[in-house]
Amino acid sequence: MGSSHHIYFSGPYRHQNWSFKNSYIDYILKHPSSVKVWRKMVQSCKYFFAKNSIVAFEQLFCRNEKWRVYLRNQTLKDIRYTSNPLKFWITANIELANCSVPPLISRIYKLNARFSDFSEQMLSYNEFLYFSANVAYLGFYNTIVKNDDGSIVPFEKLVEGLPKLKEAVL
Incomplete structure (x- = not known):
């Protein structure tokens, strides 16, 4: 650069x-x-x-x-x-x-x-939603998203939280 x-x-x-x-x-x-x-x-x-x-x-x-x-x-x-x-x-x-x-x-x-890439991350669901509000392109590698009770957020719920998503690499 x-x-x-x-x-x-x-x-x-x-x-x-x-x-x-x-x-x-x-x-x-x-x-x-x-x-x-x-x-x-x-x-x-x-x-x-x-x-x-x-x-x-x-x-x-x-x-x-x-x-x-x-x-x-x-x-x-x-x-x-x-x-x-x-x-x-x-x-x-x-x-x-x-x-x-x-x-x-x-x-x-x-x-x-509009572009977010997460690798080797442990995120709360609220953090995930915060970073994903405007995301159209998402990269997700070895990342876990957890609910407040410590349970892992299901994939379907993650996708629901991405209203502008066009493309994802998981």
Whole structure:
């Protein structure tokens, strides 16, 4: 892939004097309509990123607890679970292979991934549904999905939870 980058924000920002009421700006800040709009807002004014630190990228990969995200052929490394309030907006693909899921879910702002690939995973049914809401293409290798009582979720129930599924490799 392309070059490696660290995600960071630095420098001061000033509260802006908007031509709109602050309540409108706050709503726009907390509810961006699309990734494209969010990126334009952040590029035009760092106030938006400082107040709502969302990083939008196309792909999230995790193999053996080593996380990588990709944005327009660039690899962003060193995504860590720190006190940094970064939130992730995943737009295209998520691939998990032998990774802890709960810390990731707490960091996701929106998940629009249409491609999901799970390998060597143990997921709860709720985690599976969370990652599969928009999935059209699913890869499923040596992965078990369990109910809250510890029982394995039947295949039919998994398929019912994938309303947009077009193709699966099991």
